Amino acid sequence: TTQETLEQFTQAKVIYTHRVFTDHEVTVVGEGGYERLESDRLETEYGERGRGAVALQDEWFITDTLQVVAGGRVDLDTQFGAHPTPKVAFRYDPFEVLTLRAGYGMGFRAPDFKELHLEFNTPNSDIVIRGNPELDPETSHGFNVGAEVNVGTVTLAANGFRNDITNLIFVKPAATGVPGPPTDFEYQNVSEARTQGVEATVSARIIPSLRVGVGYMFTDAQDLAEE
Secondary structure, eight states: OOOOEEEEEEEEEEEEEEEETTTEEEEEEEEEEEEEEEETTSSSSEEEEEEEEEEEEEEEEOSSSEEEEEEEEEEEETTTEEEEEEEEEEEEEEETTEEEEEEEEEEEEOOOHHHHTOEEEOTTSOOEEEOOTTOOOEEEEEEEEEEEEEETTEEEEEEEEEEEEEEEEEEEEOOOOOOSSOOEEEEEEEEEEEEEEEEEEEEEEEETTEEEEEEEEEEEEEEGGGO
């Protein structure tokens, strides 16, 4: 089959940064966008949506070795309303070769048109993935701590993270009542989920224009609604 999809997307963003006194750097962000999608795979003739956001951040250099970044953002969506998300992060350099970091932030992600409306037929199989117009946006609380050591041209870094997510958007089998392996899937919300893990990297500057590194990440993800 041949299907035509036409997507129009417009976005604008403005960022302004200004030094306040001698130890504060304030950043103001404003952005907005409009999206329209026409497709044979939509249940309606077309879908459209407007989104925008405003954000304010203050980077405070408390001392030469301690820095705090605090801010907030408000996302505006014509379908899902307004959602504020604050954040705060710390950086501390107790020694010239050592940097310590920690942070917390809230997150927000609205489902896109694909997750809300589009239907995907998998080639050479009976599997169908359908959008779900009843989806709710994702929200999350994220925490991270990390350390970085620089010895000569070698950098070692380690970071631990945890995200507690509400309404995680995930592809799951749809209840059809037909026995056998599922062939119908749809985007659904997982009411409560958690992702956490650690990551580590080692890199070295071989020559001034070349840095080589290797890294490893371990991630543990859990659907808390099914525990």
